[in-house]
Amino acid sequence: MDITLSQCFIAVDDHDRALAFYRDALGLEVRNDVGFEGMRWVTVGSPAQPDVEIVLEPPLADPHAAPEDRRVMAELLAKGLLRGVIFATEDCDATFERVRAAGGEVLQEPMDQPYGVRDCAFRDPAGNMLRFTQPRRG
Template identity: 80%
Template structure:
């Protein structure tokens, strides 16, 4: 069996705020930008990984969701409790400085973890935690 990751989804409450972060700060390329029934999905990816995409989606991508469910998902997103994504970088310290210089919301400066990796962490404009691990 040959299974590979194709897409991962990150909830964002404002695509117009999230897109510059993922595109301009992280350097991901925009592959698709689709709207449907008042919702929007933006697909991005690293040029070095053409088969793997990150999809920025609404917090609750269901046109039939109740207002209470939409409110609950928005509150979880605002607290940073929905998703986290881990990216790799050949130089975590340089990645950290680039993202911090661009105004990234720092959660953790680069550190050597006791479990053997060097990493750092930020929040994206929607509050999601993004970790960057040295490869």
């Protein structure tokens, strides 16, 4: 069986702010920007991985969702309780400095983890946690 990752989804509450972060701070390219029934989906990805995309989607991508469901999703997003992604990088420390200089909200400075990686963590403008990891050397 040959299975590869194609897309993953991250909930965002402000696509313009998210786009500025993912495109400008992280250097991802915009691949698609679609509106439908008052909602918006923006697809971004690394130029180094043309077959993998991150879709920045509304917190509750259902135009018929109940107001209570929308409120609950917005609260979960604001608390940072929805899942983010882990990015691989060749230089965790340099990536950390670049994202911090671009205004990323630091959650964890670069550190060696007992499970064999060096990583750091940020929150995106919507509150999602993003980790940047590299294999520990030596």
